[in-house]
Amino acid sequence: MKIQKYIARDMPEAMKRIRAELGNDAVILHSKVIYTGGFLGLFKKRNIEVLAAIDPSVSDVPVPQYKQMKKNEVRHPILIKEQPPNTKSFDQPSIDQSVNGKGSADYPDIVKQLDEINQHVQAFGDLSSNVSFSIPTPIKKVVHQLAKHEIEKSIKDRLVKELVAKWYAAGENVQEPDVFKWAQQLLLTEISSYSFGEISLSKKYINVIGPTGVGKTTTLAKIAANIILKQQKTVGFITTDTYRIGAIEQLKTYATILDVPLEVCYSMEDFENATRKLENCDIILIDTAGRNFRNKKYVEDLMQVVDYKREMETLLVLSLTAKQKDLEEIYQQFSAIEIDSFIFTKLDETSSYGAMINLIVSCKKGVAYITTGQNVPDDIIQATPIELVNKIIEVD
Known part of the structure; x- marks a missing residue:
């Protein structure tokens, strides 16, 4: 049985070619709509692909319009042979288009091969190019x-x-x-390949860092409340924020409300003493000073007060109201400290959420929490990939 593939504008044209080449005894084995040509995978033309077959033993196959084929000569269907030399298309396979077999058992493998080839679709070029594309x-x-x-x-x-x-x-x-x-x-x-969700509490020390005004202290209080209420763990506070007026008083207020101990540190020696005093706590949360992130000395100062050699999880707190460029600079400045994941704050104060996705991809870091307001302990949610994506792509 000879099996031949034809690509034509429509079925009537395909049938005309099949009759002319294979005769009236040819049978249609398979047909489907395909898209060919185009530019960079776009603007393809709608065609129909037809597999037809004929038994060579049939005596009345008319071939008056074609010269007798030589042995092992491959006859290419119309449209395929019009392809420019040395070009390949996913829609136009390089396999022989005429197949001689002993029977129709060859057909399923041919169809499978053709289907696999036609599944490839070429994506179009860079959107920044000067070519004008008609996007659906x-x-x-x-x-x-x-x-x-x-x-x-x-x-x-x-x-x-x-x-x-x-x-x-x-x-x-x-x-x-x-x-x-x-x-x-x-x-x-x-x-999705990055780490998301609440801190695992596998490490005793949880450290929050970030620039001024992002809500580190309030966020720390929310995390502490969740650990106490949900995880039934004991918590202690350490603060190194001795620069901002009222910072210590703010954390003292939260410590009183949550009934947790608080230690204030001005130096590495103070930090070591504080950890000894709080050694009976399950989790120790560390609040650091927020200062101008452009000053590298700030990060160096942090490393002079907090012992980062301890088993510690460090969360970088960033405000979604900040500019993308500033967020990237903040990350670069703080990257001298090993950052485990982000906390994004002030979700309720912006309508643009793309910075979360941008930073995750560029910095290759996941997100622990997102905060949505000032209320403690309510306005905080654990981050998940679907939660973030749904802020960008609103799917019903």
Whole structure:
């Protein structure tokens, strides 16, 4: 049995070619809609692919329009042979288009091979190029959503490329909610490999660091309340924030409300004494001073007061109201200290949440908590990848 593949604009054209080449006794084995051509994987033309077969033993196969084929000569179907030399397309396989076999048992393997080849879709080029692309409307809406939340260009480009590839691979009948779900899953893939959620309490010392005004002390009180109420652990406070007026009094107020001990440290010696006094506590939470993050000496001062050689988990507290560039600079300044994860504060004071995704991807760090207000202990939630992504891609 000879099996031949044809690619044509529509079924009538395919049938005309099949009859002309294989004769009226040819049978259709398989047909499907495919997309070919285009530019960088876009703007492909809708065609139909047909597999037809003929038994060579049939005596009345008319071949008047074609010269007799030589032995082992491969006949290429129309459209395929019009492809420019030395070019390859995922939609146009390089396998022989005429297959001579003993029977139709060869057909399933051929169909499987063709289907696998046609599943590849080429993504289009860099969005920053000068080429004007006609992006499908649902994907444009996703792009608008990403831009609204100030998602970094490199992340946005990757997502849109993947979305366009999926769009053309899926073919017809793709709905807007499907595209948004694809975007949601792609963003989840970007961040899910990092650590998320509440601190494990596997380490005795929990240290929060960050610039001034991000809400470190209030956040520390929220974490302490959750540990006491949910985990039934005993907690102690250490503060090294001796610079800010009223900082010690603020933490003393929280310590009184939560009924936990508090130690104030001005030096490494004070820190060592404080840890001895609080050694019976299950968890010791350390509040550090918030100062100008642009001053490297601040980070050096921190390392002169807090013993980071201890078994310690360090959380960098960042405000979502800050500029992306400032957040990146803050991370760079504090990266002299080993940072385990982020805490993002002031979610309720902004409508743009892309900075969370941007920092996770660029810094390769996860998120422990997100705070949503000033109330202690209520306005804090443990971070999860889906929680963050849903702030960006709103899927019903």
